[in-house]
Amino acid sequence: MIFNKTLSVAALALIIAAGSADAQVKKRAPKPSPKSKPVPAALQIAGKALPVDPNVLIGKLPNGLTYYIRHNEQPQNRAELYLVNKAGSILETDAQQGLAHFTEHMAFNGTRDFPKNELVNYLQKSGVKFGADLNAYTSFDETVYQLPLPTDSAAVFEKGFNILANWAGYVTFDATEIDKERGVVLEEERMRGKNAQERLSLQTLPVLLNNSRYASRLPIGKEEILKSFTPETIKGFYSDWYRPDMQAVVAVGDFDVQRVLELIKKNFSGLKNPAAEKPRPEYNVAPSPGTVVKIATDKEFPYTMAQIVVKHPQVIVKTEQGYMQNVRNTLFNYMLNQRLAELQQKPDPAFLYARTTYGPMLGKLDAFSSIVVAKSGGLEQAFKTVVAETERARKFGFTLTEFERAKQAALAGMQNAYYEKNKTNSASYVREYQQNFLTGEAIPGIEFEFNYYVSNINKITLEQMNALAGKFISDQNRVIIVEGPEKDKDQLPDEKTVLSWVNTAGANLTPYVDNVTSKPLMEKAPEAGKxxxxxxxxxxxxxxxxxxxxxxxxxxxxxxxxxxxxxxxxxxxxxxxxxxxxxxxxxxxxxxxxxxxxxxxxxxxxxxxxxxxxxxxxxxxxxxxxxxxxxxxxxxxxxxxxxxxxxxxxxxKDADIWQGNINQTKSILATRNLVPGSVYQDTLSAVLSNYNFRGMPATVERLNSASLxxxxxxxxxxxxxxxxxxxxxxxxxxxxxxxxxxxxxLGSLPSTNKKETYKNLGIHPAPGQINKTVYKGIDDKANVQLIYSGNYTFNEANNIQMDALEEVLNIKLVERLREQESGIYAPGVKANYTKNPEGRYTVTIAFTCAAANVDKLVAATLDEINKIKQKGAEPGDIQKFVAEEARSTQVQLKQNVSWLGLLLSASQNGEDPDAILTHVKNLDQITVQSTKETANKYLNNTNMAKVILMPEKK
Structure with missing residues (x-):
């Protein structure tokens, strides 16, 4: 299950991304825009309300549950069913911190109609893969369950609504299951956290979020509470906030809408709101006067970076005026980031990475956010460069050529969406309806949006765009955060210095010059072949x-x-x-x-x-x-x-691009050894390449030996x-x-008929047992990888058996290491096999756990492998794999990207591409005996590498 554990301020600055464009028009002198304070706290832009997409059926049951139903045939014979709850970690009491997320876990560990793990077991046998398809997430303001199902099986599809209803009101919270799940949730926190970014977030979020409730209600909660809360405490959260008047069912897919409406009424009408219903409190992040500066460091953080966040009241797009303002914001983001991208192409860029954007934040806020990652010792230059670009836009505005390109890019994106309106994936509609339920954001539909866009985008003026920088930029309600390695603490600026950088960055600026060309890409077509x-x-x-x-x-x-x-x-x-x-x-x-x-x-x-x-x-x-x-x-x-x-x-050949890339790579390499995960990956690369330098990370010395x-x-x-x-x-x-x-x-491309091919350099793990332990990191966090490898005969029959072995291993390790041992969050099992340059395979088993549990969990893993080698896979696990593989193959055969991969692979490997047509039929080759033989052949403990990352010895 996914949860938004911490809100990285870096993520806040990366919310909106745009494409690319151009036009050849006359330039016009831009006008400056004034600096201004943040906009007043009016959260809505007045005007004509946007319509509601007529293709979605929206309604409410008498108990208050909202539903969204839409027929959509992409993909065919599939549906996306979601349960959306307006209940997240923000609603937890002090004693419940972490229990919104824990509730999400318990929904998969026992409900009225699906005791213990029967729900997951049932769905896997129906072809729904746990984690990849069946999943959920918990955030500050919502908890969302996702259930993609086949619709060509009426029994499975209709059972899906029963499952959603069980999540909505019938989770049992068995005390034994709660105790087993405590370790799983703690291991999820360990896997996703226990790192420099988490530690820095704990320092910076209270500042960014002005010590609001959002800063003290991270969805993962507190370890001491997760270890000790009583069943009554979590049941209290569930009964208070999992109630129909705060829930929505979203169903989009290849089905009959009226039948789905009947199923929703049948399964959800019995849900009741609490007798003494608690009003749902609304929380926000209060504004703060002036500018707050926070300097934070961590021993394992490899970069020096700065973030400037100017907070504004949130605007929910509900009206035509609000929609057009959102379009203007998108154009603004695009143009400013195009300028930053140009700076990145210089021979010695002032920064490793930079991004500026206006978009959604948390706590009913939007934000104008800039983020810049500096080279070692180059924070001042990087910081001032990014601030100067926003100030250049404020002082001089944008050029008409930039503006026209931005509009063309926006129109191209909207046109693409319109062209694909009957081929849009169901999940895209679900996300729109989810936001409509949670925030009230309008859902006018692509027909309206396209026509409105085309009719109105050219009404946006350059003067309007040039006024935005002045609206977004302010020295009020502003937070500036500087993060860096602890070893560079003495070199980082203090608050006074940071503020001086902001105030002086715009000195001696000149207007932006848009370097455009009117030449065509090619003057004339080449002489055609045939x-x-x-x-x-x-x-x-x-x-x-x-x-x-x-x-x-x-x-x-x-x-x-x-x-x-x-x-x-x-x-x-x-x-x-x-x-x-x-x-x-x-x-x-x-x-x-x-x-x-x-x-x-x-x-x-x-x-x-x-x-x-x-x-x-x-x-x-x-x-x-x-x-x-x-x-x-x-x-x-x-x-x-x-x-x-x-x-x-x-x-x-561009010497500037070459030098810029070399300089940036050297800067990254200079601090790579601070990060435990990077050091660990370097060791893995060395082992998997048998220490061949081609398989190992780059070094400064090797970079110096290269030339453009x-x-x-x-x-x-x-x-x-x-x-x-x-x-x-x-x-x-x-x-x-x-x-x-x-x-x-293509027919005119140069041809010399060399008939050359690759050289087999023999880069692969050495045979025999390999044991490597890396000691790096200050947290109690261990990473384990067991890698089996050897020679392989690449063909369809063997490949199917390897795929089956991968999934069977995954199922057994989830059962053993997660459910039984409560020692990990999720194993990673991957079987790779190649034909070129020679037939080779690897089976990799990876997991994260507490350092003290490494030996125990490795032993448990080997025990599960040994069981398969002795007895073969259980028939039920084979059934799960066959069902999942058959369902996923049906979907893939309706996707361009899958066909591209299939045809490419068949060509490269000299295989019959028609084999894909019999792939599902060939799944009956997987038997208990075949899995036993495959495990014995490929999971040979005498030919295994065990590579472990352990925290530093104290």
């Missing part, structure tokens, strides 16, 4: 084309999305063909070239040229292959094809010969209509 061979696969609906330059193209037209095309083109080779001396440069080549623009255009110009287009193209180089990933709308497919062509033929010339030369070599490339295209296109485009841009 199709020389063609083969159809009627079963899969695919076409294999061979072009005159040797390039192969696999086409799979689909109707899963109305306007989405996914592309991946690859050939073998990768960094395996680089010499040891050139490996560092080779490993950086694709990311550097992919960030350097294309042809004669730098990255900033390229981003602006792609204004309002739905297109994304990036080159990649892995250990054993190189290629291009891309996605686009049908309208922008030619732009995607042009970019693919240019990444082959006209990659751009080497990286650029390696990149050009990898893309000099397209004859070995295979491109897979999946999505909403007509295969016949796009052939000329394929001939023009």
């Amino acid at each position: 199709i020389v061979a063609e083969a159809q696969d009627e079963a899969l609906g695919t076409t294999l084309l061979t072009l005159s330059n040797g390039v192969k193209v696999i086409l799979k037209p689909t109707e899963f999305k109305n306007d989405q095309i996914l592309i991946n083109g690859y050939s073998f080779g990768g960094t395996s063909l680089a010499s040891d001396n050139d490996y560092m440069a080779a490993s950086l080549a694709a990311s550097i070239i992919g960030s350097s623009g294309i042809s004669e255009f730098n990255q900033g110009q390229l981003d602006k040229m792609l204004a309002g287009k739905t297109v994304n193209v990036s080159p990649y180089i892995t250990d054993y292959s190189q290629g291009i990933r891309a996605s686009s709308s049908l309208q922008d497919l030619e732009t995607a094809m042009q970019l693919i062509y240019l990444y082959f033929t006209s990659p751009r 010339d080497k990286a650029f030369s390696f990149y050009k070599d990898r893309f000099a010969d397209a004859s070995g490339f295979t491109f897979v295209l999946v999505g909403s296109f007509n295969a016949d209509l796009i052939r000329p485009m394929l001939n023009t841009y």
Whole structure:
């Protein structure tokens, strides 16, 4: 289960993100906007109310329970059922701290109709995966349960409403189950917390949230209460706040709406509100005059960062005026962050990361938040740079070219959503209705939003946009937080210094200059190649084309999305063909070239040229292959094809991008050893690569050995010969209509017919038993990984057995380590198998626990593995895997991204792609005996690495 344990101030500054755009229009001199105080505490913008989407049925039962029901066929034969409670940790008494979240856990550990773990057991056998599908979360103001179900089984689907009703009013809180779950909840806290970010949050949240109730009601609660509360205490929270007048059922999916309404009435009408009903108190974060500065440090925090948060009263979008203000806010965020992105492309950027945004916060607040992560010793420069950009926007405003690009980006996003209106995933609607219930946020529907957007976005003026910075920026109700490593404590600024930085950052500013170009991406199309061979696969609906330059193209037209095309083109080779001396440069080549623009255009110009287009193209180089990933709308497919062509033929060498990336990587490496998890991961990488330097983290020395010339030369070599490339295209296109485009841009790629492939460098774990323990960290937190590895014969029959073994192991370890031992929150079990460069497998078992429990839990893990090796999997566990795999396969076969992966994998591994059509049928090959044989073959304790992170010895 997920819970919002702490609200990272970094997260507050990263709430809204935008895309990219451009336009060629005349520039106009911007006007300055004045500084102002925060807006008054009027929480709503007056005006005409937004309509309610007519496609959703909203109502209330006599007991006050609200329902939202919508028919939606994406994905087919599936439904999303949610129970939303307006009850979170903010409602806990002092004695109940942590029990809102604990209540969520207990809903899965015994209800009236599902004693103990029967609910999870039933759903798993119905194909619902615990954790991945079946889940819940607890936050400050709400607790939400999610239940995705198949609708092609009436019994399972209808049972889902009974399950929601059991959560809503019939959790039993068995004392024995409570005691067993205490350890699980504490282990969840250990896994998600017990780190530098948690410790810093405990220092900074009281300041950020002005010592409000939000600062003292973190959803995880307090350890001493979790260990000792009585059943009566948690039952008190449940009976007070889990009641129908504070609950909503949200049902969206491929079903009959009236039948669902009947099921809701049948299952939820019997729920009753308490006789002595408590009014739900409303809490907020009171404003504070002036600016509060907080400096916080931690021994294990690797960065120096600053956050500036100007708090404003929350605005809930309910009216047309409020909607348009929200659009303006989004445009503002986009334009300001585009400027910060340009600064990041300099040869020596002033910061490692920066983001500024206006958006939702907590406690009925919105916030204008800036966050900046500095290089070592560079906090002042980083801080002033980010403040200066917001001040530049306040003083001089935005340019008309920036404004037009932002509108194009916004329109492109809205247009995409509109085009996909009948292919939108049900979960997207659920989130909208959930917010409507919790906050009253309007749900006008995509039809209204699209038409309103198109009709009104051009009514927004540049003057309105330029006034926003003055509205958002203020020295009142402002919090500035500086966080850094404890070792740098003496170098961090004091409050007076921080305030002086803010006040002087805007000195000597000049207006922003928008560097745009009117040139086209390509002056003329290349000389086209032609199709020389063609083969159809009627079963899969695919076409294999061979072009005159040797390039192969696999086409799979689909109707899963109305306007989405996914592309991946690859050939073998990768960094395996680089010499040891050139490996560092080779490993950086694709990311550097992919960030350097294309042809004669730098990255900033390229981003602006792609204004309002739905297109994304990036080159990649892995250990054993190189290629291009891309996605686009049908309208922008030619732009995607042009970019693919240019990444082959006209990659751009940008010394500024190279130097900026090298400097930033060195800065990150300088403090990497402060973080226990990073040190642990470095050890794991060393073990899994048998200490081959290619599998280990970069070092400053190795970075110094790399050069842009080497990286650029390696990149050009990898893309000099397209004859070995295979491109897979999946999505909403007509295969016949796009052939000329394929001939023009793929058929014209350079071809030398090298017929090269990768080198097998033999990088994998050494055979035998390996035991490594890393001692790092001040908290009682241990990470354990058991890694089995060896040779493997890659084929469909073996792969199915390995997948089954993975899930059976996961089920058994949840039962043993979580439910029985109460020693972990969730195990991570992953079976990986590859054919290239050679047949190899790894089975990794990972978990987090208390240091004192490591040996006991490792022994319990090995005991469960031994049981499977001796007796095979239990039939019930096999049934769960088969049901889950069958359901997930049905969903995947209706997704473009899944088909892209399937066709790509079949091509790379020389497998029959038609095998996917018999995959579900082949699941009957999994038996008790087959799981026993698979476990004995692959879980060999004499060929296992055990790598453990333990806290530092005291």
